[in-house]
Amino acid sequence: MxxxxxxxxxxxxxxxxxxxxxxxxxxxxxxxxxxxxxxxxxxxxxxxxxxxxxxxxxxxxxxxxDAILVELTAAHLDAGLALVQKRRDGELPESLEDTLRLFVRGAISNHRGHPQLLRVLCEQAPRTAQLMELMHAYEASSIAFTRELLDRHPEVRVEDKQTAARLVVTSVELLVHQLAADPDPIDVDRFENELVAMLTRYLTAAGP
Structure with missing residues (x-):
């Protein structure tokens, strides 16, 4: 080292x-x-x-x-990985919309504690090899599980489910991170409803 x-x-x-x-x-x-x-x-x-x-x-x-900030960021990523595993092991709703809501709500809950801290974690934490490995593991696990869900739901109409899974995961992560850390607060219930509706419409819309 x-x-x-x-x-x-x-x-x-x-x-x-x-x-x-x-x-x-x-x-x-x-x-x-x-x-x-x-x-x-x-x-x-x-x-x-x-x-x-x-x-x-x-x-x-x-x-x-910096070492403290790296450990805080790693703990945040570990919490995200644990949440994905919990969803994987537990019972999921039957409808696609309710499943998406479960994941969106979980992501919001995981980011609501300290919005200003979240901003520091996202913008200031050094990108060490350890953190990059955790970030890639979290992203890969989330995308793989989302792909499983899309394959399972007959409501999903998109043809390229792998790309769709990546878009869903990235959209939830980026939007929740951005709005949770924004100094101008947004109504959480309204945000959840709009994000779930947006993702549901995208996944269930018929192709050209």
């Missing part, structure tokens, strides 16, 4: 319960600080103060705020 790669890695992997709790306090504090102050002003001093630990203790776990 190069020195450049190490700057984005945690320094300490907790092995005891107390150390793990401290790590979680740092991440929770960092999420609040980045949400409140943004990336530039979200300093390690502010993070340590919010976590109620010394700056020296923080540096035992993370070499800088």
């Amino acid at each position: 190069t020195s450049g790669q190490r700057r984005f890695q945690p320094r300490k992997q907790p092995k005891q319960v107390r150390a793990e709790l401290t790590r979680r306090r740092i991440l929770s504090a960092a999420a609040d600080v980045f949400a409140d102050y943004g990336y530039a002003a979200g300093t390690t001093n502010r993070i340590a103060e919010r976590a109620r630990i010394s700056i020296g203790s923080l540096y035992q776990y993370y070499p800088n705020k």
